Amino acid sequence: MNPQSLTWRLLTAEELTNVYLNEMRRDFPAGELKPLSMILNSEAAGTAHTWGVYEDNALVAYLLMVRPVGCEVSQLDYFAVLPQYRAGGIGAALLAALPDHEKGAQAILIEAECPEKAEDEAMAVRRLGFYARCGAKDTGWTEHLFDAWFRVLVLPCCGGKVRSPEEAVRQLADCYRRTMGEPQWRRNVTFYRPDGVEVQF
Numbered sequence: 001m002n003p004q005s006l007t008w009r010l011l012t013a014e015e016l017t018n019v020y021l022n023e024m025r026r027d028f029p030a031g032e033l034k035p036l037s038m039i040l041n042s043e044a045a046g047t048a049h050t051w052g053v054y055e056d057n058a059l060v061a062y063l064l065m066v067r068p069v070g071c072e073v074s075q076l077d078y079f080a081v082l083p084q085y086r087a088g089g090i091g092a093a094l095l096a097a098l099p100d101h102e103k104g105a106q107a108i109l110i111e112a113e114c115p116e117k118a119e120d121e122a123m124a125v126r127r128l129g130f131y132a133r134c135g136a137k138d139t140g141w142t143e144h145l146f147d148a149w150f151r152v153l154v155l156p157c158c159g160g161k162v163r164s165p166e167e168a169v170r171q172l173a174d175c176y177r178r179t180m181g182e183p184q185w186r187r188n189v190t191f192y193r194p195d196g197v198e199v200q201f
Helices: 013-027 036-044 090-101 121-133 165-180 182-188
Strands: 007-010 048-055 058-066 073-081 107-113 137-145 148-156 189-192
Touching: 013 036, 013 048, 013 058, 013 073, 036 048, 048 090, 058 090, 073 090, 073 165, 090 121, 090 148, 107 121, 107 165, 121 148, 137 165, 148 165, 165 182, 165 189, 182 189
Parallel strands: 073 107
Antiparallel strands: 007 048, 048 058, 058 073, 107 148, 137 148, 137 189
Protein backbone atom coordinates (compact mmCIF):
# COMPACT_ATOMS: atom_id res chain seq x y z
CA MET A 1 0.00 0.00 0.00
CA ASN A 2 1.31 3.43 -0.97
CA PRO A 3 0.71 5.94 1.86
CA GLN A 4 0.73 8.75 -0.71
CA SER A 5 -2.44 7.33 -2.26
CA LEU A 6 -4.40 7.48 1.00
CA THR A 7 -6.95 10.19 1.76
CA TRP A 8 -7.21 11.98 5.10
CA ARG A 9 -10.50 13.54 6.17
CA LEU A 10 -12.23 14.55 9.38
CA LEU A 11 -14.86 12.09 10.60
CA THR A 12 -18.47 13.04 11.23
CA ALA A 13 -20.09 12.23 14.57
CA GLU A 14 -21.82 9.22 13.00
CA GLU A 15 -18.59 7.93 11.48
CA LEU A 16 -16.74 8.41 14.76
CA THR A 17 -19.45 6.52 16.63
CA ASN A 18 -19.06 3.59 14.24
CA VAL A 19 -15.28 3.66 14.65
CA TYR A 20 -15.62 3.65 18.43
CA LEU A 21 -18.07 0.74 18.51
CA ASN A 22 -16.46 -1.40 15.81
CA GLU A 23 -12.75 -0.58 16.03
CA MET A 24 -11.67 1.22 19.19
CA ARG A 25 -13.28 -1.26 21.60
CA ARG A 26 -11.20 -3.96 19.93
CA ASP A 27 -7.97 -1.95 19.66
CA PHE A 28 -7.71 -0.50 23.19
CA PRO A 29 -8.11 -1.88 26.74
CA ALA A 30 -11.41 -0.94 28.38
CA GLY A 31 -9.60 1.00 31.12
CA GLU A 32 -7.88 3.15 28.50
CA LEU A 33 -11.02 4.14 26.58
CA LYS A 34 -12.92 7.33 27.32
CA PRO A 35 -16.72 7.02 27.18
CA LEU A 36 -18.08 7.61 23.69
CA SER A 37 -20.24 10.46 24.97
CA MET A 38 -17.15 12.29 26.27
CA ILE A 39 -15.40 11.97 22.91
CA LEU A 40 -18.44 13.15 20.96
CA ASN A 41 -18.99 16.09 23.32
CA SER A 42 -15.35 17.16 22.92
CA GLU A 43 -15.68 17.13 19.15
CA ALA A 44 -18.96 19.03 19.27
CA ALA A 45 -17.31 21.65 21.51
CA GLY A 46 -14.42 22.06 19.07
CA THR A 47 -11.72 20.84 21.46
CA ALA A 48 -11.04 17.61 19.54
CA HIS A 49 -11.18 16.15 16.04
CA THR A 50 -10.68 12.76 14.42
CA TRP A 51 -8.85 11.94 11.21
CA GLY A 52 -10.00 8.98 9.18
CA VAL A 53 -7.47 7.68 6.66
CA TYR A 54 -8.98 5.92 3.66
CA GLU A 55 -7.99 3.84 0.68
CA ASP A 56 -10.82 4.61 -1.74
CA ASN A 57 -13.83 4.21 0.58
CA ALA A 58 -12.22 1.72 2.98
CA LEU A 59 -11.08 2.94 6.40
CA VAL A 60 -7.39 2.14 6.92
CA ALA A 61 -6.65 4.00 10.18
CA TYR A 62 -8.01 6.57 12.61
CA LEU A 63 -6.34 9.24 14.72
CA LEU A 64 -8.24 11.04 17.50
CA MET A 65 -6.67 14.40 18.31
CA VAL A 66 -7.19 16.89 21.15
CA ARG A 67 -6.36 20.54 20.52
CA PRO A 68 -8.43 23.15 22.31
CA VAL A 69 -8.39 26.72 21.04
CA GLY A 70 -5.31 28.48 22.39
CA CYS A 71 -3.19 25.33 22.82
CA GLU A 72 0.23 25.32 21.15
CA VAL A 73 0.33 21.51 20.86
CA SER A 74 -1.89 18.72 19.60
CA GLN A 75 -2.45 15.63 21.71
CA LEU A 76 -2.69 12.25 20.02
CA ASP A 77 -5.50 10.66 22.00
CA TYR A 78 -5.99 7.37 20.11
CA PHE A 79 -4.29 5.99 17.00
CA ALA A 80 -4.70 2.62 15.35
CA VAL A 81 -4.37 0.98 11.95
CA LEU A 82 -7.10 -1.55 11.20
CA PRO A 83 -5.85 -5.15 11.60
CA GLN A 84 -5.93 -6.06 7.90
CA TYR A 85 -3.54 -3.18 7.08
CA ARG A 86 -0.98 -3.73 9.84
CA ALA A 87 2.61 -4.97 9.59
CA GLY A 88 3.31 -3.15 6.33
CA GLY A 89 4.81 0.03 7.77
CA ILE A 90 1.64 2.02 7.20
CA GLY A 91 1.36 3.10 10.86
CA ALA A 92 4.82 4.67 10.84
CA ALA A 93 4.08 6.42 7.55
CA LEU A 94 0.84 7.87 8.90
CA LEU A 95 2.45 9.09 12.12
CA ALA A 96 5.17 10.76 10.05
CA ALA A 97 2.45 12.47 7.98
CA LEU A 98 0.40 13.60 10.98
CA PRO A 99 2.32 16.88 11.60
CA ASP A 100 1.42 18.04 8.08
CA HIS A 101 -2.27 17.78 9.00
CA GLU A 102 -2.00 19.37 12.47
CA LYS A 103 -1.34 22.84 11.10
CA GLY A 104 0.18 25.34 13.51
CA ALA A 105 0.98 22.89 16.32
CA GLN A 106 4.43 23.20 17.88
CA ALA A 107 4.50 19.49 18.72
CA ILE A 108 2.34 16.41 19.03
CA LEU A 109 2.13 14.92 22.52
CA ILE A 110 1.60 11.19 22.88
CA GLU A 111 0.58 9.17 25.94
CA ALA A 112 1.79 5.58 25.76
CA GLU A 113 0.69 3.03 28.35
CA CYS A 114 3.34 2.17 30.96
CA PRO A 115 4.35 -1.46 30.38
CA GLU A 116 4.71 -2.19 34.09
CA LYS A 117 1.11 -1.06 34.70
CA ALA A 118 -0.48 -2.41 31.51
CA GLU A 119 -2.92 -5.30 31.20
CA ASP A 120 -0.89 -6.45 28.19
CA GLU A 121 2.73 -5.62 28.99
CA ALA A 122 4.10 -6.95 25.70
CA MET A 123 1.72 -4.77 23.70
CA ALA A 124 2.67 -1.68 25.72
CA VAL A 125 6.37 -2.38 25.08
CA ARG A 126 5.69 -2.71 21.34
CA ARG A 127 3.81 0.61 21.31
CA LEU A 128 6.68 2.42 23.01
CA GLY A 129 9.11 0.91 20.52
CA PHE A 130 6.91 1.92 17.60
CA TYR A 131 6.67 5.53 18.75
CA ALA A 132 10.42 5.69 19.36
CA ARG A 133 11.14 4.42 15.84
CA CYS A 134 8.84 7.15 14.50
CA GLY A 135 10.87 9.87 16.20
CA ALA A 136 8.86 10.42 19.38
CA LYS A 137 11.02 11.27 22.39
CA ASP A 138 10.25 9.91 25.85
CA THR A 139 10.14 12.81 28.32
CA GLY A 140 10.72 10.46 31.25
CA TRP A 141 7.54 11.83 32.88
CA THR A 142 4.67 9.60 33.95
CA GLU A 143 0.98 10.40 33.98
CA HIS A 144 -1.86 8.86 35.99
CA LEU A 145 -5.04 9.50 34.00
CA PHE A 146 -8.23 8.23 35.61
CA ASP A 147 -7.33 4.53 36.17
CA ALA A 148 -4.50 4.20 33.64
CA TRP A 149 -0.76 4.98 33.70
CA PHE A 150 1.10 6.51 30.75
CA ARG A 151 4.53 7.68 29.63
CA VAL A 152 4.52 11.15 28.03
CA LEU A 153 6.21 11.34 24.61
CA VAL A 154 6.87 14.27 22.27
CA LEU A 155 6.81 14.20 18.47
CA PRO A 156 8.25 17.40 16.91
CA CYS A 157 5.88 19.11 14.53
CA CYS A 158 6.24 21.47 11.55
CA GLY A 159 9.52 23.00 12.68
CA GLY A 160 8.12 23.79 16.12
CA LYS A 161 10.10 23.01 19.24
CA VAL A 162 9.08 22.16 22.78
CA ARG A 163 11.88 23.54 24.93
CA SER A 164 12.11 20.81 27.58
CA PRO A 165 10.36 17.67 28.86
CA GLU A 166 8.78 19.74 31.65
CA GLU A 167 7.48 22.25 29.10
CA ALA A 168 5.92 19.40 27.11
CA VAL A 169 4.12 18.10 30.19
CA ARG A 170 3.05 21.63 31.11
CA GLN A 171 1.49 21.94 27.64
CA LEU A 172 -0.29 18.62 28.14
CA ALA A 173 -1.65 19.86 31.47
CA ASP A 174 -2.90 22.96 29.66
CA CYS A 175 -4.79 20.73 27.21
CA TYR A 176 -6.52 18.97 30.09
CA ARG A 177 -7.25 22.25 31.86
CA ARG A 178 -8.98 23.59 28.76
CA THR A 179 -10.92 20.41 27.98
CA MET A 180 -11.95 19.20 31.46
CA GLY A 181 -12.04 22.40 33.47
CA GLU A 182 -9.94 23.23 36.53
CA PRO A 183 -11.36 21.05 39.31
CA GLN A 184 -12.04 18.03 37.09
CA TRP A 185 -8.63 17.74 35.49
CA ARG A 186 -6.79 18.13 38.79
CA ARG A 187 -8.93 15.37 40.28
CA ASN A 188 -8.33 12.92 37.42
CA VAL A 189 -4.84 13.71 36.05
CA THR A 190 -1.56 13.56 37.97
CA PHE A 191 1.96 14.04 36.59
CA TYR A 192 5.23 12.65 38.00
CA ARG A 193 8.79 13.68 37.21
CA PRO A 194 11.34 11.02 36.17
CA ASP A 195 12.40 10.78 39.83
CA GLY A 196 8.81 9.91 40.81
CA VAL A 197 7.95 13.23 42.48
CA GLU A 198 4.44 14.51 41.81
CA VAL A 199 4.30 17.95 40.17
CA GLN A 200 1.39 20.40 40.20
CA PHE A 201 0.98 22.74 37.24
